[in-house]
Amino acid sequence: MSHLDRVLPFTVVTGATGILGRHVVDGLLSTGRPVRAVSRRPQQAGLPPLVEVVAGDLYEPSTLDTAFRTATALVLIAVPDTAAEVVACARAAGIEHIVVVSSAAVTAGYDTTYNLPVERAVQASGLDWSIVRPGEFATNALLIWGPSIRSGRRVIEPFPDQAGNPIHERDIADVIIADLLDSDRRGRVDTIVGPDTLTKREQVASIATAIGDDIALDEVTPQQALSFYRRQGGFAADNADWLSGFTSYDGVEGVTDEPREANLDLDGTYLTLAEVLGRPGRSYAQWARDHACDFTGSVD
Numbered sequence: 145m146s147h148l149d150r151v152l153p154f155t156v157v158t159g160a161t162g163i164l165g166r167h168v169v170d171g172l173l174s175t176g177r178p179v180r181a182v183s184r185r186p187q188q189a190g191l192p193p194l195v196e197v198v199a200g201d202l203y204e205p206s207t208l209d210t211a212f213r214t215a216t217a218l219v220l221i222a223v224p225d226t227a228a229e230v231v232a233c234a235r236a237a238g239i240e241h242i243v244v245v246s247s248a249a250v251t252a253g254y255d256t257t258y259n260l261p262v263e264r265a266v267q268a269s270g271l272d273w274s275i276v277r278p279g280e281f282a283t284n285a286l287l288i289w290g291p292s293i294r295s296g297r298r299v300i301e302p303f304p305d306q307a308g309n310p311i312h313e314r315d316i317a318d319v320i321i322a323d324l325l326d327s328d329r330r331g332r333v334d335t336i337v338g339p340d341t342l343t344k345r346e347q348v349a350s351i352a353t354a355i356g357d358d359i360a361l362d363e364v365t366p367q368q369a370l371s372f373y374r375r376q377g378g379f380a381a382d383n384a385d386w387l388s389g390f391t392s393y394d395g396v397e398g399v400t401d402e403p404r405e406a407n408l409d410l411d412g413t414y415l416t417l418a419e420v421l422g423r424p425g426r427s428y429a430q431w432a433r434d435h436a437c438d439f440t441g442s443v444d
Contacts, residue, residue: 153216154180155324158202159245161189163283167317168219169195175325182211205229212237217324220266221245224258227265234271241272241330243323245316248279251335251413254393272330274323279337279414282310282431285347286438287379288387293351294441298360302369302388304345309337312426312434315417322421337414339425347428354432355440366390 155172159165160181172179173194182200183189189197200211202223208230212218218239223230234242244266249255259277266273289299319336323329342350345361352359364372370388373380385391417425432439 152176152178154178154196154214155217155219156180156182156211156215156239157219158182158200159219159221160191160195160197162221164245164281164313164316165219165221166191167314168320171317171321172324175321177325180211180215182208202226202230205233208233209237212239215239217241217243219243219245219320219324220262222247222259222262224261227262231265231269231271235269239271241274241324242266242269243320244273244275245320246275246277248277248335248337248414249393251277257394274330275333276316276319276323277333277335278311278316279335280308280310281316282312282338282428283435284379285310285351286435288373288383289348289351290439291376291378291380293355293359293439297357298362299348300362300364300369300372301344301348302364302366304348304361304363305343307341307343309339309341309414309416310347310428310431311336311338312428312431315425318417319420334420335414336420337416338428338431339416339418340428342428350429350432351439354429354436356436357440 155177157165157168157179160169161183169179169181169191173192180196180198181189181191183197184199184201186197186199191197198211200208203226205226212234215237216239218234220230220242222245231242244263246259246263247255250260250263263275292298292300315338316336319334323332348359348361366388370384370390373384373387380387386393417423
């Protein structure tokens with residue numbers, strides 16, 4: 145790290161070892177901005193050498209003193225139970241600006257208990273803030289469908305004609321970075337979506353094209369999907385009840401709050417990258433090509 149880097153204030157990135165967080169880290173490094181990553185397992189972070197990786201846990205705010213020291217900006221992911229305490233620690237340490245990574249489910253009114261409390265804690269802090277509410281992460285397809293595509297070129301889907309606008313994680317990162325670097329973007333709440341409106345069936349077809357192989361789409365009942373994804377484990381199992389329509393986003397049984405029809409009405413509340421940053425968002429086809437090896441298990 146150069147002398148110049150050492151005297152510049154840090155940007156603290158929580159969730160830095162995740163799919164999105166790594167792109168935020170890389171984008172900040174490309175601008176010459178010093179980055180401090182928070183990880184519960186610093187030795188396993190696998191981040192670039194220029195990143196200062198420190199131990200810390202959002203579930204235990206008392207562990208964040210070192211991470212917040214000499215920092216002026218914070219990228220904050222959602223941990224609602226401790227959000228108020230984490231924000232208080234950030235303010236006491238001298239952090240001036242917090243970018244909250246939230247969810248479009250807040251905009252839709254589905255999320256009242258997870259991301260929304262974090263937003264409110266930050267907005268009430270007296271600090272500068274920006275809020276990024278991504279819609280459906282394109283990477284959800286990798287987490288939900290990836291195992292069955294890798295093992296048998298097969299997708300299990302109860303709502304194949306449900307449409308959405310999946311967004312590339314790099315586009316989300318670009319909005320976060322813009323919020324960090326441009327003081328004119330403070331006080332913004334941007335609900336962002338991908339440029340393509342696609343059904344689940346069309347998304348599977350795009351992935352098939354990217355990997356150069358057929359993928360069977362098995363349309364099943366919600367109960368069959370629930371059983372399959374609980375057996376699969378991981379992200380799909382953790383979210384199986386909601387994905388299969390048995391609970392709401394907030395976990396209320398018997399309530400379905402996601403539209404299952406093919407026509408999604410983007411009424412101006414949900415913005416594309418062209419509207420937020422003035423350049424086109426990355427297409428779903430591009431995302432599928434970027435992750436083709438992840439779906440096949442092959443190595444570049």
